[in-house]
Amino acid sequence: MLHQHLIVAMPIEAKALIPFFRLKKLTHAPAFEVYRRDNLWLTISGIGKVASAAAVAYTHMLAGHNSFSSWLNIGIAGHGHVELGDLFAAHKITDADTGHSHYPSLTFTLPCQTEEVFTVPKPVIDYPVHGLFEMEASGFYYSATRFTSNELVQCLKVVSDTHHHPIESITPAWIEQNIKNHLESIEHVLQHQKVLLEELEVAHHVPNAFEAIAQKWRFSQQQKTQLQQLLRRWHLIWGDTTSAESAISGCRNSRECLQALSDTINKQPTALD
Structure with a gap:
């Protein structure tokens, strides 16, 4: 079976996704909060790159170590120079601790612009360089690409804080609504990942x-x-x-x-x- 995985850090980031994709909570997944419908999985990792990497590995195991899988990280991020609520896909993911960078392979037309993502150990309030700042993507990407081709691993980030809208002003209701605003774009990426998965299975x-x-x-x-x-x-x-x-x-x-x-x-x- 082909499996598709969504990884989010916080329950509020999952709140709009769960009903939209009609996911049901699994009762036999004690390590993380996991939802599923058919071959679509959603796991809430907790905050931080280590937690995200662990959630990917755990979900991979829970799904039966399936080699035919796609992975999509969805979350919020800060940016100093773009509009609040904009959606971006990562074309480069840089771990601020190590300086190591990953380059997601964007092989299909995306429903949004792309941007470099910096994974940082704690929230950033001054946005020192051009790019998105968040806390999970590098761990997510490193772990997911251990289990599948990098063409099947993507990150989508909604801009939640800027110079004019500081991180302290973010509310749960705002996060839920702005994830909801991009549900069609998220579904678009999942559909294209599914096509790639099906092609991979044929080529297996x-x-x-x-x-x-x-x-x-x-x-x-x-x-x-x-x-x-x-x-x-x-x-x-x-x-x-x-x-x-x-x-x-x-x-x-x-x-x-x-x-x-x-x-x-x-x-x-x-x-x-």
Whole structure:
């Protein structure tokens, strides 16, 4: 079964999502508050990147360690220079503690603009650089991409505080209403993630270019696994894997082949380019 997961930090962020998607609370999930309808799951993680990462891992286990899954983090964030209530998708996620950055792969047309997201250990009130500030995205993304392709992991953030609307003025009612304002956009992202999931399931069986490429050089078993994973990602982006052979035409060995495929995939233009 294909599973889709929503991860939010606070119950108030889930309040509009639960009735909209007709989710029911699970009674056998003691570690986190988890809701579900069919293959759609919602988990309330608690605040912070460690809590978000743990919620992803727990939900993955609860769903049966399914390798066909998409993940969407929804929450609020501060920004110094945009309109209150605007919705953004993350095109870059930077952990303020470590300086490490992640780059979500935006392979479909989004219903909103994109922005860099900074994950910070505590609320920010001065917005020192251009971007969104919140407390979960880096942990969420790091954990979710352990279990699925990064094309299937996205973050959506609603601007909740700005220079003109400080964090102290945020109310639960405001959060609920402004998540509700973007339900159609959230559903849009979920629908596109579902399409990618279905394509991935079709491509799960050995991609059609695998045998041809595997015969060109000597691949270790680990390298064969990497090759399959890269070709599945290729299929998600370009629809088939036969074109992958052109990307490796200048390669001399299996290591160069894997690097060439990885580089081509990571440089692919997003839907916004």
